[in-house]
Amino acid sequence: MPSLPARLFSAIIRIGMRRRHWGPPHRLVRRARLLMGTQPWWQALASRGVRITPVAGVAPDGTPVRGEWLAPPAPGAGVVLYIHGGGFVACSAATHRPITAGLARATGCRVFSLEYRLAPEHPFPAAPDDALAAWRWLRAQGIPADRIALGGESAGGNLVLGLAQRLRDLGEGLPAAVVAFSAWTDLAATGASRYGNDGRDAMFRPDNPPDFAACYLPAGVAPDDARVSPLYGRWHGLPPLHLEVGAEELLLDDSVRVHEAVRTAGGDSALVVRPGLPHAWPILAPFVPEAAQSLRDAGAFLRRRLDAAR
Numbered sequence: 001m002p003s004l005p006a007r008l009f010s011a012i013i014r015i016g017m018r019r020r021h022w023g024p025p026h027r028l029v030r031r032a033r034l035l036m037g038t039q040p041w042w043q044a045l046a047s048r049g050v051r052i053t054p055v056a057g058v059a060p061d062g063t064p065v066r067g068e069w070l071a072p073p074a075p076g077a078g079v080v081l082y083i084h085g086g087g088f089v090a091c092s093a094a095t096h097r098p099i100t101a102g103l104a105r106a107t108g109c110r111v112f113s114l115e116y117r118l119a120p121e122h123p124f125p126a127a128p129d130d131a132l133a134a135w136r137w138l139r140a141q142g143i144p145a146d147r148i149a150l151g152g153e154s155a156g157g158n159l160v161l162g163l164a165q166r167l168r169d170l171g172e173g174l175p176a177a178v179v180a181f182s183a184w185t186d187l188a189a190t191g192a193s194r195y196g197n198d199g200r201d202a203m204f205r206p207d208n209p210p211d212f213a214a215c216y217l218p219a220g221v222a223p224d225d226a227r228v229s230p231l232y233g234r235w236h237g238l239p240p241l242h243l244e245v246g247a248e249e250l251l252l253d254d255s256v257r258v259h260e261a262v263r264t265a266g267g268d269s270a271l272v273v274r275p276g277l278p279h280a281w282p283i284l285a286p287f288v289p290e291a292a293q294s295l296r297d298a299g300a301f302l303r304r305r306l307d308a309a310r
Contacts (some may be wrong), residue, residue: 002276005288010202010278017094020205025094025120025215026095029089032212036086039093046098046286049073050105050232055112060140066115067094070104075300078109078147078176078306079138083131085154085182085280088119088216094152098285099181099214099295106299109306112138112152116159119216124228127155127216131163135172146309149302154251155281157183160260161230161241166235177241177305180296182256182280185231187213191253200248204276209250235261241269242301244282244294247275272297 003011017035020029028208035222038046050070057065080103093100093113100113138148145167152160157180164178198206213223224298226233231254241262245255254272262269274281277290282298285291 002290004283006277006281006290009284010276010286014280018201018205021207022211024286025211025271028211029120029215032087032090036077037091038098038172039096043094050101052097057137057220059133059137061133061136063129065130065134065137066295067113067134068115070097070100070113072104072108075110076103076108078107078309079136079143079147080107080109080111080149080151080173080302081103081138082111082113083116083150083152083159083177084113084157085152085156085184086118087184087212088127088155090118098101098291099153099282102282102285102292102295103299103302106296107303107306108148109168109303115188115195116201123218124216124221126239127159128162128166128227131196134164135167139173140192146176147306148175149177149306150175150222151178151179151298152183153181153282154184158185158187158230161185162227162233164238165226165230165233174237174239175203177240177242177302178238179244179302180255180295181244181248181282181298182249183243183258185229185254185258187217187229189213189223191251191257193252193256194237194250197248197250197252198288201246202248204250205277205278231257231261234265235267236265238262238267238307242270242272242298244272244274244298246277246279246281247273248277249279251279270301
């Protein structure tokens with residue numbers, strides 16, 4: 001049984017956000033930027049005791065890198081590169097401080113939260129290129145690849161999983177581990193849960209994922225292209241994964257199928273399916289106990305993997 005706060009937030013999200021259509025692209029983007037993420041007072045509450053430092057850097061190839069460092073008191077070795085969600089069109093490093101500050105506390109290490117370019121102003125490949133630039137910027141600071149872990153939720157989960165595949169293919173070294181909450185791994189929306197969970201998902205209806213994908217994908221790029229949908233990529237030779245998803249989410253199968261593909265390829269993947277929670281629920285910390293628990297579990301996993309790299 002989900003907690004009372006989880007049930008209350010699910011009801012609020014259902015009333016305020018769930019609709020069959022979010023409108024044409026300009027209206028969808030405006031609505032997403034209004035409704036998704038958290039407000040400044042929430043961000044301040046969730047990040048108490050965590051030092052936040054804005055970043056405006058440059059990757060070795062000249063690509064700008066923007067975001068913020070979040071550091072707990074006396075941070076240990078290792079870094080988490082976190083990439084926020086928002087359907088590729090909304091949110092920011094600041095809106096996701098409930099997650100990034102929580103991971104900084106749970107891992108005891110610094111978290112770099114990336115501010116990547118958003119669609120539709122900057123469609124694919126802007127976001128994954130910014131993710132790669134952030135990785136290279138961290139590496140240029142002398143941080144070994146196996147002392148960096150990746151984390152993301154929703155569209156950010158897509159980007160960190162895609163980044164891990166891309167790094168493997170480029171031979172640039174692999175991160176210590178990857179955490180993904182409610183990852184949107186299939187922009188073609190072929191999972192059975194897209195319709196099977198219709199009416200159960202507090203946030204989305206079946207037509208919503210393709211509408212968001214249309215805002216992100218330029219002409220000529222198919223939604224089942226592995227560059228935009230990591231589900232269709234190759235899953236061998238990747239670092240350990242920790243995947244969490246809500247049992248009632250339309251995107252349930254986006255995580256289940258990734259988990260199965262990694263295991264089939266001989267990789268290391270753990271899948272946690274949590275009942276009664278809305279899409280990307282860790283952002284509801286500190287108000288929802290399950291959000292705090294997911295951040296603690298993910299943080300413990302990342303800490304173990306980072307410590308193993310010493």
